[in-house]
Amino acid sequence: MTGTSRTAADDRGRGGSRDDRPDPATEAFLAHRNLLFTVAYEMLGSAADAEDVIQETWLRWAGVDLDTVRDQRAYLVRITTRQALVRLRTLGRRRESYVGSWLPEPLLTAPDVAEDVELAESVSMAMLLVLETLTPTERAVFVLREVFDLGYDEIAEAVDKSAATVRQIAHRARAHVAARRPRGVVTPAETRNALEAFQRATETGDLQRLLDILAPDVVLLGDGGGVKQAVPRPIVGADRVARVLAAGLPRVAALASLRPAQVNGCPALILRIDGEIDSVLAVRIDDGLVTGIYAVRNPEKLSHMERETALRR
Template identity: 60%
Template structure:
């Protein structure tokens, strides 16, 4: 996509803010592919505007991207109703430095994106723009077509909704990574006891195979004993070499699973009190295209 045009300075503001705009769109949609579509549409709108009229390019661009993402959200929510099995966000390979911005890392985590999925589109946009990107109420109101007073009410409702569902405990990355590493060792050795040791008794495991992956559980697997036996059983049925390794996924330590050298799943873990409380495995091949190189995220 050509990025220079008459009347615009060479350091086009769209290019300058691209990783921010991608992050906004991705947090609103939970899909990198959809976020890229939104950026493409937003770029076309931006390209048709005379920059002389734009006082604050960053705010203007965030507004365009939010509007496009909201249009998109209404379309994809219908698509997701027909989705086979559990729908999980599309994972991204991120650099360890994303984790240094704790709030950004939490906001793009698979756990948080899954919670955001339960909000109505406007609530999601208001929550993300206010809580993650600190956009002023007037600008959010303009982007979502509401009054600033209505936006404040929506934010309050969305915050209550999210806080009731997000993981209770903030875990430092070193502790999270330690648990992930132990889980990886137990997976690679098929060690039932090793798995039991890191799984919380009431752990919930959700898999997204999109109806395209044999063996991906269509319903959540609940409980440490059931999950450990399910994992060991699945590993024993595999033909070839299954290898798990630790990677940075959506700002957190996660797991890459390969079968005979081919990527078959990305797994994100929620850790509380040194144990895994939730396992999210994305195996739908359509969602695994963004985990071979790092995606730049910023706010």
């Protein structure tokens, strides 16, 4: 449960009953909490909103008669999905007025997330941005089917559609994502070498080193949320991106440190200035080259970067 906010279930789980065990409803909720958070986060791209959804899920779950529940995991996922759909539609309107580019809220993740290739891809910044192009229902169906492998009947109950309709939505969403998803699997060695080369080039502001590690069609996105300075719109192309990066970090090098990390199960660099996190640079790597850089500077989105968040499928 690291990295997620506490609910009443957490407190009850800590308090326990006379034999120091939580009641059955609390026990079931806590057993699946990291899974539920992952479902909500993949649907919303926001840890803060995912935590609110988990709180709402607990409140509804606490009032359920467990004797009527055949599959507790499926039931909890259904509640979480419905609450996330409600919030997702609200977020869509909120993001229309967002200042500059909107990026998902980054999460500092444990090594085991990166080891689960499918999970790591599904929560990567690149994939979350692809999921943003789906409708709320398409996103829910895709996440539940492709990431969590739920059956069509289970998904149908979660999104209030027929199983036949869900199959059609899943097919449409799968084709949409396939046309936009990251290009392929990169070996850990390729990832490590590319990230190290990118870090050295960025720290020194060496333009040629940057050009050597950036793909010709690399894209740089920045999210300052109107609070911190960031590139106002996507920057495309190795030459343009390299010049922006070369002009950035070296100016604050005396006060700054750049360290590698696992963010959303993928390679990233954390920039600290005077010890405080200033930016998170999540990196997408294809064929040994950096093809995407996602620079999150909005302070409201950096609260989950001080400790690891547990994600589960």
